[in-house]
Amino acid sequence: MQNLTRTLLKPAAAMLFAGILASCDKNESEKAAPEKLESQHVRLLVTDQTSPAVTLLTPNKKSQETFQGSFAGAALYPTGSGRFAALVYGANNLVEFFDSGIEAHGDHAHIKGSPKWALTKAAAAKPAHFSVQGSSIAIFGDSDGKLHNINETELHTSTSTRAISVGSPHHGAVITFLNGTYAVSDKAATGAAPWRVKIVNAQGIEVGSPSGITTTNIHGNATDGVTALFGTPQGILKVQNSGQQELMPYPASFGANWLSSLSYGAHAKTFLGMSATAGLHLVNPVAKTFTSVGGITQYARALYDAAGQDILVLQADGRLLVFDGATGAKKAEKSVLNLIPDVTAAAPFLTASSSYIYLTNASQGKVHMLDKTTLAEKHTFSVGGTPSRITLIGADLNGEGSE
Structure with missing residues (x-):
């Protein structure tokens, strides 16, 4: 019996020893997998619905600092480099610029001083449309029918933008082509229609032959730098930087609905068309096709991430x-009602880096940071007030150099 006991104990001891080794390996593995951090140079700028407070978030350090803008409720747009954000106060006839202090250079970024306000302000009358192409910035003033433009390199040296008359005042649209010209909406001076799109140079002078294509309305625009798309009730108006134009008819399934918002995803190299009635569609201007995104017809917010991916x-x-x-393939899905119980009461604004999604929560004064792959919450910034618009500036990079 003694021999039998010894024989049984040996395998048991071996199993125990193996278990200890496995546990050690697991612990070592867990220690070897550090927490995934946001890129070092990513910054988030957040405006407030009811106060001029502007909050700058640094997710990598989970830190934040507050600045004072000129007014409450600014819309936010990143500039072409991502270094600056434009704060557009449509009701207050003003656009101002905020400098993140981060300048991207290919695979790394340079620290360019501390975060601060730029010198330039644009006194556009009811600024509503913002367009960038490279370092070029253009703003359309609905109430003055003017383009207000400037180059990013001038934002700390010029007190104001240049104003160029391009037509009669209207709720317009503008895009900037890579060749330095602009495609702008042009509405009849009296009456509701017709509308058309014309191409103008940096002096506001129409170039090329005027297009004979007119529509009953124009709303929404996007460009890849060579081709521009404008939303109209008659179809998507495709405008080339050469001046060539054509209407792309909507699918019969749209009925009377049309795409009134458009975006371009630079990394994906696709156009996204949106409306509350027609839903979300990838628009292919070459094949002239409309492909539904996830069969979605109703949504609170829809946009590309910061990289357009x-x-x-x-x-x-x-x-x-x-x-x-x-x-258009679905990559992730999860309810956020545990964070924001009613997204219809004050629809959150959102943006995303390559790794994280950021969601404003106006009712609780928070910004939620979610893992982009799992959509699990990783951090909450308590910014106070009623946070509204949010945009990513700086650079989604880790390499650093100082200047």
């Missing part, structure tokens, strides 16, 4: 979805 969609029922911007 993925499409972020927030549904009215609280579902957050991520789609591949090139193919």
Whole structure:
């Protein structure tokens, strides 16, 4: 019996020893997998609905600092380099610029001083449309029919933008082509229609032959730098920088609905058309096709991430979805009602880096940071007030150099 006991104990001891080794290996593995951090140079700028407070978030350090803008409720747009953000106060006839202090250079970024306000201000009358191409910035003033333009390199040296008359005042649209010309909407001086798009140079002079294509309305625009798309009730108006224009008819399934908002995803190299009635569609201006994104017809927010790689969609029922911007394939889906119980009361604004999604929560004064792959919450910034618009500036990079 003694021999039998010894024989049974040996395998048991071996199993125990193996278990200890496995446990050690697991612990070592867990220690070897550090927490995934946001890129070092990513910054988030957040404006407030009811106060001029502007909050700058540094997710990598989970830190924040507050600045004072000129007015409450600014819309936010990043400049072409991502170094600056434009704060557009449509009701207050003003645009001002905020400098993140981060300048991207290919695979690394330079620190360019501390975060601060730029010198330039644009006194546009009811500024509503903002366009960038490279370092060029253009703003359309609805109430003055003027383009207000400037180069990023001038934002700390010029007190104001240059104003160029391009037509009669109207709720317009503008895009900037790579060749330095602009495609701008042009409405009849009296009456509701017709509308058309014309191409003007940096002096506001129309170039090329005027197009004979007119529509009953124009709203929404996007460009890849060579081709521009404008939303109209008659179809998507495709405008080349050469001046050539054509209307792309909507699918019969649209009925009377049309795409009144458009975006271009630079990384995905696709156009996204949107409306509250027609839903979300990838628009291919070459094949002249419209491809539904996830069969979505109703949404609270929809946009490309900061790189123009993925499409972020927030549904009215609280579902957050991520789609591949090139193919439209769904990559992630999860409800955020545990964070924001009612997304329809004050629809959150959102943006995303390559790794994280950021969601404003106006009712609780928070900004939620979610893992882009799992949509799990990783951090909450308590910014106070009623945070509204949010945009990513700086650079989604880790390499650093100082100047």
